[in-house]
Amino acid sequence: MCGIFGYIGNKEAIPFIIEGLKKLEYRGYDSAGVATLNKGKIFVSKCVGKISGLEDMLKQKPISGSVGIGHTRWATHGRPSHLNSHPHEDCTGKIVVVHNGIIENYLELRRKLADKGHKFTSATDTEVIAHLIEENLDGNLLSSVSKALKQVKGSYALAVISEHEPGKIVIARHGSPLIVGFGEKESFISSDIPALLK
Numbered sequence: 001m002c003g004i005f006g007y008i009g010n011k012e013a014i015p016f017i018i019e020g021l022k023k024l025e026y027r028g029y030d031s032a033g034v035a036t037l038n039k040g041k042i043f044v045s046k047c048v049g050k051i052s053g054l055e056d057m058l059k060q061k062p063i064s065g066s067v068g069i070g071h072t073r074w075a076t077h078g079r080p081s082h083l084n085s086h087p088h089e090d091c092t093g094k095i096v097v098v099h100n101g102i103i104e105n106y107l108e109l110r111r112k113l114a115d116k117g118h119k120f121t122s123a124t125d126t127e128v129i130a131h132l133i134e135e136n137l138d139g140n141l142l143s144s145v146s147k148a149l150k151q152v153k154g155s156y157a158l159a160v161i162s163e164h165e166p167g168k169i170v171i172a173r174h175g176s177p178l179i180v181g182f183g184e185k186e187s188f189i190s191s192d193i194p195a196l197l198k
Contacts, residue, residue: 002086002100003029003072004178005195006159008169008176009186013068014058017186021070022193029072031085032057035096036065036134037166042096046085067169069159071098088127090134091119093161095122097133099126101155101176109151129158141165146171159189 005020017034032054033046036110043063056071071086082169087096103109105133108123109132114120118131132148134142140192141162149156161168171178181188181196190196 002191003159003195004069004100004159004189004191005071006069006098006189007186008067008167009183010066011186012116013065014063017068017070018051018055018058019198020188020190020195021072023197024072024190024192025051031136032071033055033073033085033087033098033162034068035087035092035098035161036063036068037161037163038063038167039066040093042089042091042161042163044087044096046087048085048101049187067161067166069096069098069161069169081179084122084124086124086126088122088124088130092134095130095133095160096162097126097130097158097160099129099156099158100178101157101174103128103152103156104154105152106154110148122186125154126158128152129156133160137164139164141170143170144151145170157191 003024007016031048035044086098103125106128109128112132136144137149157173157176157178160170
């Protein structure tokens, strides 16, 4: 099982995301990663292993921003590795996705996207989603995600951030859980309720 946690508000996102991911550790995982938006740019940090290893990386090379998403991954497509860890990016590095679930038609989609010139860096089904969103970019992140997901078969819970719309997290789910929590001028997303209780 994988875990998703995200934050958007007026505080630093990373402390919330790390704490949320720790509350989801019981689901089991082999890698962890985070992405934030800061001053219109995306920053990604990820590693194989425990969240404590990710925390050490973030101490050495901090990333900041008040919009962010995080993920703990249990490998389904592609072995545990840095490249297969979430978050996944599109060709431009301006769209980042975390995803739980299984994209059943990812090989077919991957072939079609590769034929159009998309370059893949992982062996995961999730990376296909980032490239599908890039392929369907229409100036509106929500509708671009919606168009991309109409081509997907399988189950998913996902969160997307983009440099094209830096004040936004787009989320979607089908057959996999994803919960939204609303606070004072801030919102949270999580793949399970325990991470939101505090």
